[in-house]
């Protein structure tokens with residue numbers, strides 16, 4: 157099949173690469189010429205500057221020029237195309253609604269170009285971005301108003317998680333395809349031929365609106381599940397003595413019906429999707445007069461969770477951050493990514509600086525460059541107080557307290573580094589429960605405060 161993919165973010169690029177791996181002729185398009193040149197170069201450094209997903213560069217290098225092509229000129233590739241996938245950013249507006257400005261601009265552009273086709277074969281425009289329920293209809297109206305002929309509109313939401321996107325695109329748990337016409341279902345069955353009738357992959361065909369809704373319900377349910385653990389499970393561990401949160405998690409998730417994913421209590425879930433999608437669904441439901449208390453609670457628990465360890469440090473350990481140097485480890489929204497969109501570390505650092513911290517020493521294995529942009533002093537003069545380090549050890553050196561804000565594996569072995577680098581009195585705030593041997597540290601005079609457990613200070617032990 158001949159495919160165009162509009163947008164080369166991590167969703168678009170991974171989709172284009174994996175489709176090319178399955179032998180489709182794929183044209184990946186972006187308005188950013190530098191990005192397209194970097195991808196076309198086939199050089200790892202240039203590709204990974206934009207999207208760094210495990211396994212992705214190898215696929216691009218293997219299929220480049222054979223099945224995979226990068227272009228900024230849609231007109232030259234539109235002839236004979238079977239499917240156009242839209243993988244565009246859909247950022248939130250201030251009121252929570254979804255901003256479709258990139259989406260609409262791309263729709264108008266592809267509509268104008270599609271009207272010039274000489275080959276009038278059926279073309280299906282497939283939306284992979286997370287867009288409000290009913291957007292496929294809106295897209296159809298744009299196509300109709302431009303006089304595009306013989307086309308269909310489909311919704312095929314993407315369920316990839318960053319860091320594991322290639323593996324999931326090769327072997328998804330489900331493929332959801334929403335269409336209004338049998339012909340369009342058939343075109344997508346040919347695009348996804350390797351997944352149709354697969355023994356382990358659910359290939360679900362439905363209406364465009366249902367497909368759009370599936371993505372919102374899935375993401376908001378995942379966030380609600382995380383918020384349930386953070387808002388209920390973690391709080392039980394923090395307020396009732398002798399409740400061990402890790403055993404609580406094991407006991408509850410031993411039930412096959414209850415997933416372990418999401419049960420790892422944290423200082424909030426970040427990323428480009430959960431917060432934006434729940435805000436958008438709240439907006440959409442309010443518009444049709446539905447009570448949204450449940451979603452609002454999930455959202456609020458998650459936002460509060462991002463900074464509450466700092467509040468607990470003050471309330472439970474009597475800690476004052478004024479003039480303190482604090483190391484913040486884990487700046488990205490989770491391990492294995494440099495993405496800092498909606499990362500808990502942003503709220504953590506803003507809160508620490510707001511409480512008078514003299515200096516922040518930041519470390520992340522992948523996100524230092526992103527952090528420099530996120531915390532540009534031009535945005536907030538207080539960000540001048542942030543320094544960045546190449547290792548956790550360097551970041552901890554000379555600090556008075558430590559905040560662990562993501563689940564990078566290397567933090568699990570941190571206790572020895574802390575002992576060698578920082579002397580008590582020293583406060584460790586663990587937003588991800590990354591230090592299993594914290595009791596040894598407390599015995600040596602360090603204070604430890606983790607999500608899901610009561611604060612432990614040497615005074616409390618004695």
Ligand code: UGA
Pocket residue numbers: 286314315316317318319375378382416417418419420421422423424425426427428429430489490491563
């Ligand atoms: C999420 C969904 O998992 C994908 O299915 C979806 O396709 C994607 O959003 C999207 O809409 O594009 P992603 O944002 O990449 O994927 O990240 P997740 O792995 O889901 O993690 C989100 C946040 O939850 C992270 O901050 C993570 O550390 C946190 N988390 C995860 C917890 O706090 N506890 C857990 O037990 C699991």
